[in-house]
Amino acid sequence: MTDLSKFGFNKIRWTIFTLLTLSFILGFFHRFAPGAFAEAVRGEFHISAAALGTLASMHFYTYTVMQIPSGILIDRFGARLNVSIGAVIAGLGSIVFGLAPTFAVASLGPFIVGLGVSTIFVGIMKSNSLWFRENQYGWISGITMLLGNVGSVLAAGPLAVLLQWFSWRSIFVVAGILSVVLSLLTYWLVRDTPQEAGFQPGKGYLPSQGPVSPNHWLQDLKTVLSNKTIGFTLWAGVGTNATFYAFAGLWGIPVLRDGFHLSNNEASLYTTVALAAYGAASLAIGWFSDKIGLRKPLIILGNALSSVGWLGLALLPWNPGWSAWLLYLLVGIAASQIVVTFAVVKEVVPSSICGMALAFLNAGIFLGVALLQSCFGWIMDLSWSGAMANGAPQYTFPDYIGGLLLFAAVSMVGLVSSFFVTETYCQSVKEKAA
Numbered sequence: 001m002t003d004l005s006k007f008g009f010n011k012i013r014w015t016i017f018t019l020l021t022l023s024f025i026l027g028f029f030h031r032f033a034p035g036a037f038a039e040a041v042r043g044e045f046h047i048s049a050a051a052l053g054t055l056a057s058m059h060f061y062t063y064t065v066m067q068i069p070s071g072i073l074i075d076r077f078g079a080r081l082n083v084s085i086g087a088v089i090a091g092l093g094s095i096v097f098g099l100a101p102t103f104a105v106a107s108l109g110p111f112i113v114g115l116g117v118s119t120i121f122v123g124i125m126k127s128n129s130l131w132f133r134e135n136q137y138g139w140i141s142g143i144t145m146l147l148g149n150v151g152s153v154l155a156a157g158p159l160a161v162l163l164q165w166f167s168w169r170s171i172f173v174v175a176g177i178l179s180v181v182l183s184l185l186t187y188w189l190v191r192d193t194p195q196e197a198g199f200q201p202g203k204g205y206l207p208s209q210g211p212v213s214p215n216h217w218l219q220d221l222k223t224v225l226s227n228k229t230i231g232f233t234l235w236a237g238v239g240t241n242a243t244f245y246a247f248a249g250l251w252g253i254p255v256l257r258d259g260f261h262l263s264n265n266e267a268s269l270y271t272t273v274a275l276a277a278y279g280a281a282s283l284a285i286g287w288f289s290d291k292i293g294l295r296k297p298l299i300i301l302g303n304a305l306s307s308v309g310w311l312g313l314a315l316l317p318w319n320p321g322w323s324a325w326l327l328y329l330l331v332g333i334a335a336s337q338i339v340v341t342f343a344v345v346k347e348v349v350p351s352s353i354c355g356m357a358l359a360f361l362n363a364g365i366f367l368g369v370a371l372l373q374s375c376f377g378w379i380m381d382l383s384w385s386g387a388m389a390n391g392a393p394q395y396t397f398p399d400y401i402g403g404l405l406l407f408a409a410v411s412m413v414g415l416v417s418s419f420f421v422t423e424t425y426c427q428s429v430k431e432k433a434a
């Protein structure tokens with residue numbers, strides 16, 4: 001191959017990466033938009049905050065339940081077909097939401113969207129595994145996570161500004177149309193493997209390829225579920241990433257409000273900056289792991305930092321200001337370890353079934369976030385004094401200590417597990433001959 005074909009290869013793989021990433025970012029918009037447009041949506045359907053919460057959570061239920069089926073389908077039929085179909089479904093869900101005449105019909109919107117976008121993350125991670133070399137996987141996964149994070153920041157704040165000019169209904173319909181257009185472009189331009197795009201294997205810059213697995217999908221799923229390193233890696237990721245998402249997504253703001261009397265805006269700055277640090281650190285850790293050719297030390301380090309962070313938040317005499325910044329940033333940066341855990345689960349199974357392994361880890365983290373958020377609240381209620389203000393329970397800082405200790409304990413379980421993770425040296429296990 002000449003340099004020209006290397007140039008062509010790069011052009012095609014970055015086009016594929018860009019298209020899949022755009023769908024991924026749009027997926028984050030769909031996920032967070034009901035929150036950003038909460039008041040407008042509630043006003044239109046005259047619903048309570050609880051009903052709005054149920055409506056938005058529909059997305060997460062279908063998304064989580066569909067992760068493993070999506071992984072199975074992606075391993076069988078490739079990212080191109082699955083992401084194209086997923087993006088069309090997500091687009092239709094967004095349009096249904098935007099045009100819904102009643103609350104019941106509107107509730108279907110996030111349900112359908114969650115179903116559609118469930119293919120996108122695993123699709124892009126699988127595609128990365130086939131278009132980038134093994135020693136680039138940490139770095140490209142870091143870029144993917146960073147861009148996904150940009151999507152969530154865009155959905156949270158700046159998109160709400162659009163409401164000054166457009167109705168929430170027209171914004172959802174336009175987002176739906178954009179998803180459908182992206183789906184068509186994905187089907188047209190994405191190729192599952194370099195071979196499909198006409199590149200022959202054997203060149204230094206081409207990644208090695210995994211064929212479609214010859215086994216029944218149930219047998220492959222059993223291979224994933226019985227892989228000990230995947231189990232230990234999941235615990236490690238729950239310790240860093242699920243604890244952080246549970247905190248940043250729910251309890252990180254109230255602890256500053258109730259414990260230190262910060263306003264909502266002041267408190268949300270801490271979680272927003274921690275999320276930004278998480279995104280930036282995701283890129284750095286993925287790149288660094290590829291550079292040193294090691295995964296395991298960074299997984300251990302992530303759990304060690306996260307354990308120190310949660311213990312510090314529970315037991316140290318911290319206050320808003322530098323000590324709070326330090327601890328919030330510490331748990332955010334530790335959570336970026338997830339990039340290395342994704343790389344490890346992709347590397348400990350044959351590439352033909354890595355979609356399933358990635359989906360299993362992602363679903364486990366999502367489930368971990370949901371369980372940890374509930375347990376934290378349940379522990380708070382156990383220590384609550386019974387004080388009420390304006391008809392709502394009043395909590396103080398000591399009520400949060402039990403939940404923070406729970407997060408520290410989960411991180412420490414992750415730390416112990418991380419020592420049992422197999423070092424892959426950034427290389428995938430080879431396919432067994434069929």
Ligand SMILES: C[C@H](NC(=O)[C@@H](N)CCCCN)C(=O)O
Pocket residue numbers: 121148241245338362365366369
């Ligand atoms: C990419 C993203 N998944 C993650 O970021 C995981 N670390 C789990 C996050 C859980 C958030 N509630 C996704 O699947 O979109």
